[in-house]
Amino acid sequence: NNAEIVFMPEHSRTFLYKLWFKLKKTPLVLPNKPYFLPKKSYLDKISKNYLETYSTLKNKKIVLYQGGISSVRMLEQIANALLRLENYILLLVGDEYEDGYVNKLQKINSSTLHIPYIPAPDYLALTSLAYIGYVCYNPSSLNNIFCAPNKINEYSFFSLPMIANNIPGIKNIFDKYNPGVIVDVNNIDNICTSIKEIDENYIKYKNNSSYIFKDIDNKGKINQIINHIKNEY
Secondary structure, eight states: OOOSOOEESSHHHHHHHHHHTTOSSOOEEOOOOOOOOOOHHHHHHHHHHHHHHOGGGTTOEEEEEESOBSGGGOHHHHHHHHTTSTTEEEEEESOBSSTTHHHHHHHHOTTOEEEOOOOTTTTHHHHTTOSEEEEOOOSSSHHHHTOOOHHHHHHHHTTOOEEEESOHHHHHHHHHHOOEEEEOTTOHHHHHHHHHHHHHTHHHHHHHHHHHHHHOOHHHHHHHHHHHHHHHO
């Protein structure tokens, strides 16, 4: 309450925090957009090395999940769905947060590939190889329901169409930009249909996805707010 301005990373959270902490002003949104991104030439060198090391990725349509790997991210469903589609592979990039979960996914779909934690920004070399970005959260906590995943902006930087589930933190973005398809994550048929929908309209979703990253100007917003506070004093 003593702050001149409060920032939050997600739209719905601004109203929750105003209510919980009895704030006079609604906090402003600063999405989790990364700014210190490497040049494409740098990532290309790394991605070539990964393609040589993991040859199963070659000539595949990669559905990428990057981040902490656990059942909260609802990955069994996409692993099952990709069994029904030709030429797709599920790539998991990140640390396993739930012992045995990766093994469980590979038992569901043996082609599932897991690459453990890679320091930033090098893991983005794998993002650049992907065909679709996967971002689903089990609505089992407020943090999940009102999530603000930086992976959405990373997927957007590489113009990846996305698959997501219907929770406020994600749906607000999808309603505004339409970067992919909201799925019923517990319905395997619906996931398969959604992937086919993206495949058939790939350029449209690719262009929409890229606009998320281009449209967000956190630096401009911060400068505007700082100048406003300076003028007040």
